[in-house]
Each structure stands twice: as structure tokens, then as C-alpha cells.
Amino acid sequence: MSAATVSRAELAHRARAFPAAAVRNWGLAFTGLGLLVVIWGLIGGHPARIWQSWHFNLLFWAGLAQGSVVLAATQKLAKGHWSGVVIRLAEAAAPFTVLVVVLFVLELFGRPFIYSWLHDPRPDVGWWLTTKWFFVRNTAVFALLAWLTWRFVRADVAPDARELASSRAEPVSEKEKTAISRDAAILILAFALGYTLLGYDLVMSLAHKWVSNLYGAFYFMGSFLAALMATAVFAIAMRRRMGLGALYSARQQHDLGKLCFGFTVFWAYLMWSQFLVIWYGNMPEETFFVFYRLWGPWRPVGTAVFLLVFVIPFIGLLGVKPKQYAPTMVGFALVSLVGIWLERYLEVVPSINGGAGPAIGLPELGVTALFGGLYLLSIAWFAARRPMLSPRLAADTLEREQH
Secondary structure (H helix, E strand, C coil), rough: CCCHHHCHHHHHHHHCCCCCHHHHHHHHHHHHHHHHHHHHHHHHCCHHHHHHHHHHHHHHHHHHHHHHHHHHHHHHHCHHHHHHCCCHHHCCCHHHHHHHHHHHHHHHHHHHHHHHHHHHCCCHHHHCCCCCHHHHHHHHHHHHHHHHHHHHHHHHHHHHHHHHHHHCCCCCCCHHHHHHHHHHHHHHHHHHEEEEHHHHHHHHHHCCCCCCCCCHHHHHHHHHHHHHHHHHHHHHHHHHHHHCCCCCCHHHHHHHHHHHHHHHHHHHHHHHHHHHHHHHHHCCHHHHHHHHCHHHHHHHHHHHHHHHHHHHHHCCCCCHHHHHHHHHHHHHHHHHHHHHHHHHHHHHHHHHHCCCCCCCHHHHHHHHHHHHHHHHHHHHHHHHHCCCCCCCHHHHHHHHHHH
């Protein structure tokens, strides 16, 4: 069956073909394994590494989930008709944004192992870094973003839910389209502002007196890059399981691959923009953060981040064919995701591990499995209650590809 002959009814059928049970089972397995490691670490003498791993994984997975929904919002705002087949796969991360609020609040129990300013007060910032106000404002940021996320996703999915319930295509009014675009714009702005603040509070505050005005943008754009790479992997993985072979075309994959490539270059631009100003200013309160991570025992990790996030994906995705060929697209996207995960580790752990060198072992991998399992469970929960393919948006994409 070619894309040109796919009916609206067939698209509605594909919308229910997501393997929610299999994803849920994998999620339960990873979550259970991760919980065992966390319990073992907390009672077995490794609480510091468990909580440090919890923090950098929170930064990675929260950014990935929020960035994925923001990716869908950008397509609404920019009228990106090419993304009609994959947009629900990005929005499926919405439930995890609610879970992030709980995961962050749980850091109250491990705060002595994470937030160095508890032991080394910062009179220069006064009341800003006090436990109560710190957790209240950042919980509020996560909660507000979760609410805005669900408001946008509910509005965008509502027409598809009506269509699947009535088994017939229903028109979407201009008023409803305008409301969806408005919610998308608000979410994008809130993401940029909220994750800028979170970057300052959850990363920059860990390094005593380190200041970088650009870090907030670097954090939220890195999260957006991770979301692009994860969506590319997700779409290719679901192509066969959901029967999207004739729907998710090489042209669409190429479009997504170009975004992955473009934001890989933008990540390098932002990193260089920070590095150049810090190097040129040569101020000790700025240079120590970079120097500590690019020389000495942390140098291999810093080098790996640069290679995994920029050099390898840049070279690999430079041409057209690697973007269109599924194995290479998946391979380079996974390399980038590992690099961004390692970047979060590099940003957080050297600031709070008391001068120790890098150590990636069972505590770090176990907490990662826990967060990854919860992420899969969130997607499975969404898929069991919402269509994972939009018949109207997919039909629009396929129609435009014929012209």
C-alpha cells in the first residue's frame, strides 16, 4: 500500500497500533532494576553517588521530555506540515513532565549530597539560595511547565479523539486552530524562560561563584537537541511496529535529520560562545569551571562529550543519505543522546563530588535505568489513552508530499 492510497480510516486504525503493552513491560523492567540499584546504593554505602546521579539524570530526562513536547509546539507555530506523522510520538512525553515535579521534590531527601551551598553558604546571593525558597520556586517552574504542556497537548489531541470516537473525519474550526497555536507559543516561551532559570539554579549554583549568562540557553537548547534525536530514533523504531512504512517517508526522515544536524551545529556554536568569552576574559571565577573539566582527570569525559555531541553527528549527518538511511540515522542520534547524557554528568558531578575523579558505574547506570523506565512508562500511559498517530495531520502530510 502506497502513501497516496492510504485512507483516513486506515490512518485511524494505525493510530491505535502503538505497542503500549510492550513499552510498558520494558518500562517496568527498567524501573524495577533501577529501584533495586537505588535501594542498594542508599543502604550499601553509596548515597552520595546515588543522589548525584539522580540530579544529573533529572536534568537530562526532564529536558528530554519537555523538549519533545516543545518540538511538537514549534511545528504548530511554524506550520511544519512535514511532521504530521511523528508529532504524536513527540507529544507522548507529556506525562513525564508531571512526574518530573515529584522526582524533583524527592531531592529534598538527598539535598545534602547535591547542593553544595547548604554546606558553603553564599552571602553574595543572600536569600536566593535558601532551601525553602529554592525548592518552592523550582517546583513551581516544573509544575507550571507541566500544566502548560498538558494544556497544549490536550487541545492538539482533542480533534483526533473526536474523530476516533465518531469514526468519521471532523473539521477543526479556525478558533480551535488559533487556540492550539496560542498554547504552543506560550509553551515555547515558558520553556525558554523556565529552563533558563532551572539551568542557573540546578547546575550553576552547584559550582561556587561560577557565572555564565549564556548557560541557561545552552541548557534548554541542548535539551531540545536531545528531543530531536530521541524523536528520530522513536519514529524509526515505531515505523514497523505501527505499520508506518508507507507513511513515514524518507523525505520526512530527511527533514527531521536536517533539524538534528542544524541544532547539532547550534549546540557547538553556543558552547564556543561560552568558551570564547570565558577564555578571553580570563577571570578566575569563570575559568575554573571550564579548566577543571577540560584538563586533568576529567579531560577524557570532556573530550568524549565534544566528540559524541558534535564531531561524530556533524560528520555523520552532513550528507543526505545518512539522514535517510534508518541505521545510520539511529546510530548517530543515539551517539548524540549518550553525549548529552554524559554532558549533564560532566556539568553536575565535578562540582559536588568533593574533588574525586569521574566514576560511571552501577549507581550511575542504575539511576539512569530508573529514569529511563519511568520515561517509557509515561509514554505507555499516554499511548493507552491517546492516539499515537493523528489521522488529520498525517493525511495533510501525505497529501502535501504528493505535490
